[in-house]
Amino acid sequence: MDNPRASSRTTGSRLDLTVCRPGELSAADRASWTAMQSKAHLHGSPELANPFLSPEFALALGRCRRGVRIGVVREGGEPAAFFAYQRSTTGVGRALGLGVSDSQGIVHRPGFEWDARALLRACGLAVWEFDHLAQGQGAFEAGATGSFASPVIDTLDGYDAYLAHLRDHSPKFLKSTQAKERRLGRQVGEVRYVHDERDPAVLRALMRWKSAQYRRTGRSDRFAQEWITRLVEQLFHTRTDSFTGLLSVLYADGRPVAAHFGPRSERIISNWFPAYDPEFAKYSPGLLMQLKIAESAASEGIAYIDLGRGQKEYKDSLKTREIMVSEGWVMRRHPVAFGHRAHRAPVRALRNTVVERPELFEPADRLLKRIGEIRSGRFRM
Structure with missing residues (x-):
């Protein structure tokens, strides 16, 4: 079940968090979220301005997928952070748009710090999985199992x-x-x-x-x-x-x-x-x-065009630099969390090993293209 109003303790302070569906987000909170993104570059966190971290993306995904939720953290009665995620009925949490979104994490005002497990507990999550965690995500980065380059074009x-x-x-x-x-x-x-x-x-x-x-x-x-x-x-x-x-x-x-x-x-x-x-x-x-x-x-x-995680020849030709994104998960000590990680970890490890090693990736890529030729009827012996 969702926890519509949750409080939890983090390193000496209370976590005042409200969980809502995207359509329930107030106009004032949405404006605060947008303002945090607009000013993020002024506070040394330009990645927080990524459109995949915006309220608009959360609202759109909420119309297409079940379980989209937004945790609004307040300090002194004012919004301090927005944590959008997807939740299953068993408490498995996934980054918003996991598998298609290119930037994930919590949007927050300057100086905000959080305890990952306390945040998960307040949101009713046993685990939260990510595959494009933005830089500077503090407590979430402790759960990263790998980091990957995302080429960008500075404009x-x-x-x-x-x-x-x-x-x-x-x-x-x-x-x-x-x-x-x-x-x-x-x-x-x-x-x-x-x-x-x-x-x-x-x-x-x-x-x-x-x-x-x-x-x-x-x-x-x-x-x-x-x-x-x-x-x-x-x-x-x-x-x-x-x-x-x-x-x-x-x-x-x-x-x-x-x-x-x-x-x-x-x-x-x-x-x-x-x-x-x-x-x-x-x-x-x-x-x-x-x-x-x-x-x-x-x-x-x-400021820049994010070409997305993954090394490809055309990206190497176009890029001016790279930023880093991470994949992994943060967990509470919960059977659901351990079961989810046991299921997902081997798949991720195998995929990353193939992608990162040319001697494995190149034959795998050729095989996929051969399969594509067979599918489309273009294969010739």
Whole structure:
């Protein structure tokens, strides 16, 4: 059962916490949450401004998934922290949008400290699992089992500064990508970029391309899961002063050839679902689009684009630096917690071992692509 009003002791002080469903969050609390994110960079915690940590993301996910809850911690009667999570009936807690969200944790005001087990107890959780824990999450970091690089593109200094970085660090990549843009314009037609496209038909095309890409490469098709499709549609229609579900599209001769959809906060764009029309693969339209997104982000004062956890060649070419995210879990001494970890730990350990070791990842990746060819009927003996 949910604990609608919970108090628990932490290192000499009381934890005054209220648990609510997303739709029950008051307008005043939502405004406080947004204000904490808006000012986070001023207090040395820029990662807290990530759109996956926003109230808008919690509200949208709450319409698509059961068990979404928000713990509001108060100090002196005022909101001090917001902890959004998903909860099962047995008390297993998961980070909000575990598996699809690229930043997780607790949004808090400067100087706030918490005891992880006391927070879990107050929320009625035996365990809380995460796979993209943001930096600076204090008590949660003690439960991390691994940390991973999440490449980013810094855009706050302007697009010219970013191009200068690419010329210094990825000159061949930049030169070839710009040449492909010119060739696309000559051979197909006028190249046009729309940073904030509102046509839902293009969003549907993007999801078709992405589904085909998942199948082609042997990966699990995320858009085969109805709740993910619904979440994307919810976010597409979410627009506030501090959050937008951003659909960016590259056109050639009036036809969409690449698109990206992801959430955007005041300071951060999350690179979430990029895809392109395979018919135009030789022009690398996805990479062309990424440069256009960076240019528009710079013009709008965005601090950085988070390319997401995982090492890929195109990310290495585009990035200016990396931030770190962690995976793991925090637990209370509870049978449910021990059982959940015993079930999940071997799967995670195996996956990470394969991903981090090229001698294992490369043959595994080839096998997945071969499976994708068989699925799509393109396999030849």
